[in-house]
Amino acid sequence: QKEVEQDPGPLSVPEGAIVSLNCTYSNSAFQYFMWYRQYSRKGPELLMYTYSSGNKEDGRFTAQVDKSSKYISLFIRDSQPSDSATYLCAMSEIYNQGGKLIFGQGTELSVKP
Amino acid sequence: DGGITQSPKYLFRKEGQNVTLSCEQNLNHDAMYWYRQDPGQGLRLIYYSQIVNDFQKGDIAEGYSVSREKKESFPLTVTSAQKNPTAFYLCASSATPGGTNEKLFFGSGTQLSVL
Numbered sequence: 001q002k003e004v005e006q007d008p009g010p011l012s013v014p015e016g017a018i019v020s021l022n023c024t025y026s027n028s029a030f031q032y033f034m035w036y037r038q039y040s041r042k043g044p045e046l047l048m049y050t051y052s053s054g055n056k057e058d059g060r061f062t063a064q065v066d067k068s069s070k071y072i073s074l075f076i077r078d079s080q081p082s083d084s085a086t087y088l089c090a091m092s093e094i095y096n097q098g099g100k101l102i103f104g105q106g107t108e109l110s111v112k113p
Numbered sequence: 114d115g116g117i118t119q120s121p122k123y124l125f126r127k128e129g130q131n132v133t134l135s136c137e138q139n140l141n142h143d144a145m146y147w148y149r150q151d152p153g154q155g156l157r158l159i160y161y162s163q164i165v166n167d168f169q170k171g172d173i174a175e176g177y178s179v180s181r182e183k184k185e186s187f188p189l190t191v192t193s194a195q196k197n198p199t200a201f202y203l204c205a206s207s208a209t210p211g212g213t214n215e216k217l218f219f220g221s222g223t224q225l226s227v228l
Contacts, residue, residue, distance in 0.1 A: 006155070008153055041201070041222065041224070042222065043117070043119075043205070043222055044203070045219070046216050049216070088156065090156075100158075101158075104155055105153055105154060105155040
């Protein structure tokens, strides 16, 4: 079993839809949770960063962490064609372990006009 | 503009050949990383370096080598011992390992293919 599982998709939605992207994990020691967005053949860029459980909102994006269920989500409201990309979840046990960041497989999202 | 520059964008390797992927950053970051990305497998860590002249193996270091002679540069060599080198290679950096808001900055990647 992989430490982090993410539905690879592809996921196709109409413009304006609410998108839910999810990851599950097995390591209860994970404390830091991140979402990266990767456009085709480009490097990932950090979208959201949360510590422990709870919600974090940034514009149209909301990240949720449920440590009791070992489940994290990224919600995109009013999705736009420019949101079409691959979304990668990532997590780590403690903050100074950059070399130990564990990534999910990535979910490919397509937002149709 | 500050950032991470990877070159070349596309690279082809012949059987038995070693090839070197370049990664340069002008962000004054201490830590640098190399990841490999295969379809459906996310990013896997090859090597990382937290300081000049020091580096550690990641999860899939076999068949790869690195050097960190300068803070700005972290080249990756894919040796002939790496039997399945076709992948998208990503270089990343972060300001200070141990920071409370460590954020990885990525380059645009190098696609390596076998001839």
